[in-house]
Amino acid sequence: MNEEERQEWISDPALAAAMAELRTDVPHDVDWDRLRRSINGSAEMTLVKKRMAQRVHLPKSLVPLAAAATIAFSLWMGPAWLETMRQSAELQASADPSTDQMLEQALEAETDAEFEFLVSGGSRSDAYLAIAVDQR
Amino acid sequence: MGSDVAGPVSGRSMVSPAAEPTDVELAILVQKGNAQAFDKLVGRHMRKAFGVAFRLLGQREDAEDLVQESFLAALQKIDSFDTQREFSPWFYRILVNRCLNARKSKGRRSTVELPTEVISAAASPLIQTERSELKSHLRQAMELLPERQRTIVSMFDLEGFSSPEIAEVLGISDGTVRWHLHQARRVLREALEPFARRKA
Numbered sequence: 001m002n003e004e005e006r007q008e009w010i011s012d013p014a015l016a017a018a019m020a021e022l023r024t025d026v027p028h029d030v031d032w033d034r035l036r037r038s039i040n041g042s043a044e045m046t047l048v049k050k051r052m053a054q055r056v057h058l059p060k061s062l063v064p065l066a067a068a069a070t071i072a073f074s075l076w077m078g079p080a081w082l083e084t085m086r087q088s089a090e091l092q093a094s095a096d097p098s099t100d101q102m103l104e105q106a107l108e109a110e111t112d113a114e115f116e117f118l119v120s121g122g123s124r125s126d127a128y129l130a131i132a133v134d135q136r
Numbered sequence: 137m138g139s140d141v142a143g144p145v146s147g148r149s150m151v152s153p154a155a156e157p158t159d160v161e162l163a164i165l166v167q168k169g170n171a172q173a174f175d176k177l178v179g180r181h182m183r184k185a186f187g188v189a190f191r192l193l194g195q196r197e198d199a200e201d202l203v204q205e206s207f208l209a210a211l212q213k214i215d216s217f218d219t220q221r222e223f224s225p226w227f228y229r230i231l232v233n234r235c236l237n238a239r240k241s242k243g244r245r246s247t248v249e250l251p252t253e254v255i256s257a258a259a260s261p262l263i264q265t266e267r268s269e270l271k272s273h274l275r276q277a278m279e280l281l282p283e284r285q286r287t288i289v290s291m292f293d294l295e296g297f298s299s300p301e302i303a304e305v306l307g308i309s310d311g312t313v314r315w316h317l318h319q320a321r322r323v324l325r326e327a328l329e330p331f332a333r334r335k336a
Contacts, residue, residue: 012321012325012328014270014325014328014331015274015321015324015325015328017270018270018271018273018274018324018328019274019293019294021267021270021271021274022271022274022275022294023293023294025271026186026187026190026191027190027196030186030196030200032182032183035182035186035200035203035204036175036178036179036182038204039178039182039203039204039207039208040171040174040175040178042204042208043171043174043207043208043211044171046208046211046212047166047169047170047171047174047211048169049169050166050167050168050169051168051169051170052169053169054168054169
């Protein structure tokens, strides 16, 4: 609305004059610099937080992408990798007999020589053969 | 401190160093935490915001406090500001809502502080008295207006907002603003009638 329209609205001169008087009726001795400093001072922490949020914004935005990539990789590689790991664990278990198995084997030894070899770790097939030949 | 106030604004058109950034461009920088941009917005709107707050609250200290609160509230909400729209109505909506809430919470009516009279030294004592009386009548009449009408008259006649601007600030139609303005002026004219008649 332009000034002409504005004046048209105020058809009453008394009201227009009163309005004009009232328009100037605002304190003129406000310390604008102090008010501005005060506003900026109070806003400082919020602005700092916003700046910090901007800095960590990029890595944060990559988090969903990284998570999606990890899930996709797991789905693609997961079964094969798990199978390999399972087989590896089985091999490991068979290569290294447990203490119970070793004790059971030692107690089942038929002769003192066999027992000695088992306890000393010499339970190899050729050693057994040698012991058997000697016994005969 | 982030990028310079007059620098490029997140994918929008480049602002030449000589050109003053718009309010929206400054608001975008404030969203990123740019203190210079915030200070510039404060500098641009502080006086008008104080004028509106003073008209609605009638107390200088209250008006100053409310202007400060409104700028800080705007900063807190700046991420929700739609950068496709104008900054001014968005900010003044925050300010006016706070003013109206402050008035309600204080239950204030007819407690307008009389500011320092701004009357030319050349005016005669009789004219000064008449002017003072006229203003006093008008102030009292405005205080008796319904909240919305008083807000509209204050913003339109005293602070120079256009009716579409007021409509956007108050979230009502332009037609409604004009209707309230018409009603308010009718009431004010009637209130000033005895004064005008006596003067005649």
